[in-house]
Amino acid sequence: MIANTVVFVAVALSLMSFAALYRAYRGPGAADRVVAINVIVTKVNAIIVLIALVSAQASYVNVALVYAMIGFIATIGVAKYVLRGKLG
């Protein structure tokens, strides 16, 4: 029962991340796109952990941690570029 629910949640999250990708394509400003990509990163994080646990590969969980760090650095970089006009 739980494994089926986990697969259902993973499929639902992937469909919702496509819906968020529409906002990243359409969004009028840079901040809209950054917010949409932040949401997509969080959803892919949850999908990675769900797939790692349902396929019994426990070491895949570490991939989610690295992916969360990459998404955070990307968000901070784009926000800083919007704020200052340059990086660094």
Added chain:
Amino acid sequence: MAILRILMDIIIVLLLLGGTFFFFVGTVGLLRMPDVFCRMHATTKCDTLGVGMIFFGLVLWQGVSFVSLNILVILVFIWLTNPTAAHYIAKSEYERISNEDKKEETGHGRT
């Protein structure tokens, strides 16, 4: 004992579906809200509460092990970094909008 296990399974499934519901709410807010700040208001909620409920359900499913500790580390990392990122995006967008307003005001003053 069997009843306890069934109750645990029901709690885990409810946590997973509740997290999916909050992700859905955040996605609808991201698509339908009119402004950047309104969109951020919806999506930060889906970050903290949706991921929190899904990961807590998975931790309950795995029991006490290194995998659940790893999942809790990821959860704490997301809970620390996502409000920070949202705060920084809001700050940069606010600065940009206020700078544009200031430029428009000075332009009107000259003409």
